[in-house]
Amino acid sequence: MFVSLSSVLPDLSPWRSTRDFRLLWVQGLVTTFGSFMALVALPLQIKDLTDSPLAVGAMGAVELVPLIVFGLYGGALADAVDRRKVILLTEAGLGLLAAVLLLNALLPEPLLWPLYVVAAGVSALAGLQRPALDSLMARIVPHDQLIAATALNSLRWNVGAIAAPSLAGLVVAYAGHAPAYAVTVVCFAASVALCARIAPAPPAHDAEKPSLRGLAEGARYAWSRPVLLGTYAIDMAAMFFAFPNTIFPFLAEDLDAEWSLGLMYAAGAVGSLLLSLTSGWTSRVRRHGLLVVFGAAGWGLAITAAGWFGNVWLVLVCLALAGAGDMLSGLGRSTIWNQTIPDELRGRLAGIEVLSYSVGPQLGQVRAGAAAGWTGTRSAIWSGGLACVASVAALTAVLPKLLSYDATTDEDALRRREVSAAG
Template sequence: MSTNHPTNTAAPAPPPPVDPPRRRVLADLTPLRSSADYRRIWFGQSVSSIGQQMTAVAVAVQVYALTKSAFATGLVGLFSLFPLVGFGLYGGAVADRVDRRRLGLIGSAGLAAASALLALQALLGLHQVGILYAAVALQGGFFALSSPARSSMIPRLLPPDQLPAANALNTMSLNLGMTVGPMLGGLLIGAYGAQSAYLIDTAAFAAVLYAMWRLPSMRPLGTPGTRATVLDGLRFLREQPNLRTSFLADLAAMIFGLPRSLFPALAATKYGGHAGTVGLLVAAPAIGALAGALFSGWAGRIHRHGLAILASVASWGLSIAAFGLTLGHLWLGLLLLAVAGCSDTVSMVFRNTMLQVAAPDEMRGRLQGIFIVVVAGGPRLGDFESGTVAALTNPTLSVITGGLACVACILLLAARRPAFLRYDSRHPTP
C-alpha cells in the first residue's frame, strides 16, 4: 500500500538580504531614507548646529574684544547655563502637555530671533556686553524649551529598531557642528567680522523652521487633561531603575572623567605652551565622537543596551586615565582623547535609545528636560571637580584620578544594578 504525499510546489523563500560591508561599519542611513519628516529635522539640526557653534565663537570673540577679560568671557557660559537648567525642566513638562510641533516651532523661532539680535548689535556697532549676555541667555532658554519637544518627536517618526541608528546620526550632526562650526566661524569672523557668523546662523534656522512646519500635530499620547509637572517626571525617574542608572553613568563620566578645564594648564606645562595645542586638545574628543558616529552601522544589532552603556563609559574613563599617564606625548594624548570621544558616542546612542523606547510617550518630554540638565550641568560640575583636585594636588594627578574614579563608579553601578546589565532593547523596561 502506497501513500501519496502532496508535493510542495511553492518556490523556496529567498535568503534574507545581506547588508553590504559598508552597512555593517558605516552609519546606518535607514532613518533618513524611511522618514521624510526625520530627514528634514536631521538636516535642519545639522545646519543650525554649525551656525550655533559659529555664533558661540563670535560671542566669545566680541566679549573678549570689549572687555579684555578672560573672566568676562567665561561668564558667557554661566549666562547660558542658568536658563538651560531652569527652562530645561520646565520645557520638558510643557512638551508633555502641548503640541510638541508647535513648541518646537516657537523655540526654533526664538533661537533665530536671538541670533538676529546678535547680528543687529554687531551691525550697529553697539559694543554693549550686556546685550551679548542677554542674547546668550535667551538662546539658552529657547533651546531648553524646544530641545525636549524635538527629542520627544523622534520615537513618533521612526520604528523602535531604527532608533539606535537615528541617535547615531543625531550624534554625528552634533559633533559635525562642534568641529566645522568653530573653524568656519573663526575664518568668517577674521575676514568679515562677527556679524557674518550671526547672519549665517540666523539664516540657518530656516531649515529647522521648515522641518517643524511640515510635521503633523504631535500632541502627547497620555490621558487628555492630565497635568504634566516637573515633580512627576522626577518621581518617575526615581522609580525606574534602568533609566536612572543610565543618567548616573553619564554623570560619572562628566563629573570625574572630563578634564577640559585643565587643558590650558596642561598645554602650558606639558606641551610647550603653544596656544594652538589647547584647540587640539579640545577638538580631539569631538573628532573621536564624530568618527564613532560615522562608523556606527553595528549599533542597530546590539540589544544589551545597559551593558553597552556601562562598557563605553568605562572605556571613556580608562582612556582619560591613560591620557593622564602619557602627558607630554601630544599625538598619543590626542589619540586617547579621540578614543574617549568615540566611547562617549556609543554611550550617548544607547542612552538616548533607552530613554526613547523605555519611557512612555507622556513622560518623554520631562525626561528629556532632565537629560538636558544632566548634559548641561554635568560638564560644569566636572570643571569644578577637576580644577579643585588639580589645585589640591596637580593637574596630572587630577586627570588620572578622575578617569579612575569614573571607572570605579561604573563598577559600583554594575554591582548594584545587575539587572541593568541584562537590559534588552527587545523587551524594554524603564
C-alpha cells in the same frame, strides 16, 4: 571570515522610511553647524575680554538655573502641546539671541555682560526645546529603527561638530567674532524654514496641562526604574568630572599651540563620527547598558590621557578617543530611553534627560574653570578624567540592573514595542 560592509556602515532605514526624520536630520545639521560656530566664538570672546579661566567657566553657572527650570517645564510642555510648534518657536528665539551676539560684537568696544545674558537665554530655550525634540523622535521613527535613528542623528551632529569648530577657529582668528555669529544667525533662519515643513505633532487627546503634579509623576516613574537612573547618573558624573571644553583656550595656550583651538573642539566629534560611520553593528546589540558603562569609562580614561600628555597631537588623538567613548555611551542611553518610556510620559522624561546630559557639562565647566585657576589647566583635566572613571565604577556597583538590561527581555521595552506595533 570577512565582515560585510553593510553590517558595519550605518543603518539608513529611518532615513528611507520617514519624511519627517529626513527633515529633522537636515534641520539638525544646519542648527548644529550654527550652534558650534557660536560655541567656539563665545568663550573665546570672554577670554579675550577678561583673560580669566574662571570668567569663562562662569558660563556654566549662569546657564545652570535656566536649564534646570526650563528643562523640566519643557518636558511637561512637550506632553501637553504640539511638539513641532515648541521646536519651531524655540529655534526662532535662538536665532534672535544669535543676532544679539552679532550686534554686540559689532560695537567698537563689545560688552561682557550681554554674553552671559545670551548664554542664560540659550540655556533656557534649549531646555524648552530638547524634550520636544527628543520625544518627537520616538513618535516618528518605528520602534525597531530607534538605535539606527540615534546613530544617524549622532552622525549628523558630528559632521557639524567637526566642520563648524574648525572653521570657527579660523574665522575668529582672522576675521573676528562677528562673522562667526553672522553664520549662526543665517543657520537658525534656515532651520526655522525647515521646521515649518515638519508635520504637526499634537499631544494625546487626554493630555494634561503642564503642572507640578505632572512633573512629579514623571519623576516617580524615573525613580522607580533603576535602569533609567543608571543612565542619568553615569552621564551626569562623567560630564561633571571630565568636561574640559571650556578651558580649551587655555590648554591650547599652555601647549604653545593656539592654532589648535578649533581642532580641540572638533576632535571629540571626529571620534564620534568614526564610531557613527561604523555603527551598523549596534543595531544587533541588545545589552545597551553595557554601551553606557564602557563608553563613559572610556571617555574618562581618554580625558585623563589628554590632560597628561604635553604633545598637542597626542592630546587631539585622546580627545578623539574620548568622543568615541561618549558616542558609544550616548547610543546606549538614547536607545534605552526610547525603547522603554511610555509615549504619554516621553516629554516629561525627556525633560529629566535634558538635565542628565546638560547639567553635568554646565557644572563641569564651572569645575574645570575653577580647578584650572587653582591647580593649572592640564592637572584640572587629568584629575577630572580619573574622577570620572572612579564614579562610573561606583555607580555601576550601586545600580547593577543597568549592566543586565536586555531589550529582548526587559518588561518596559517589551510593552513599548507592543504599543508601537499596534500603531
